Amino acid sequence: DAKTTQPNSMESNEEEPVHLPCNHSTISGTDYIHWYRQLPSQGPEYVIHGLTSNVNNRMASLAIAEDRKSSTLILHRATLRDAAVYYCIGKAAGNKLTFGGGTRVLVKP
């Protein structure tokens, strides 16, 4: 799995977009980029994943740099329920996930 680097924390106002960066400069051509989030005292939940193209789903969008050395998770309109720790994972094919420290997102009303 590729090593990933994320900021420790970020703040956002409610209803505003949140852009969460992730650096994965050692990623290989076959490593997918996965994002999970963990609400307080709960297990993580899957958010999104991608390989090269930008991806959208009901939870978020994932923008992947052309050189794939970085990516950005975009929460389009942050709500208080989006306050969580967001983990970026560079994952080789297979099932193992390697979690780093993640980014703690604080949403202010």
Place this chain on the structure above:
Amino acid sequence: DGGITQSPKYLFRKEGQNVTLSCEQNLNHDAMYWYRQDPGQGLRLIYYSQIVNDFQKGDIAEGYSVSREKKESFPLTVTSAQKNPTAFYLCASSADRPNNEQFFGPGTRLTVL
């Protein structure tokens, strides 16, 4: 409802006792995992199993044991050999296809007194 259950939510044990944490899934997933999380840290993989009757060590397997006798169940035993067992333990499962998402249980918070 399909999902993963872990029991109990909170568990207290005396030092030196073995303790078994339960994990059950009805998602028909082949792969199951156990993670440990310490306060303010990310998750670390203890053991994983990709098929019944088979499992592999993760990054921090020492002091733990598992079994996978049924597809639905993957219990974790924290033995007395685990030096610092107090932690939040999370079980997950996934379909055994590359890059399939993992579904996590609610976790068991183990405190060893």
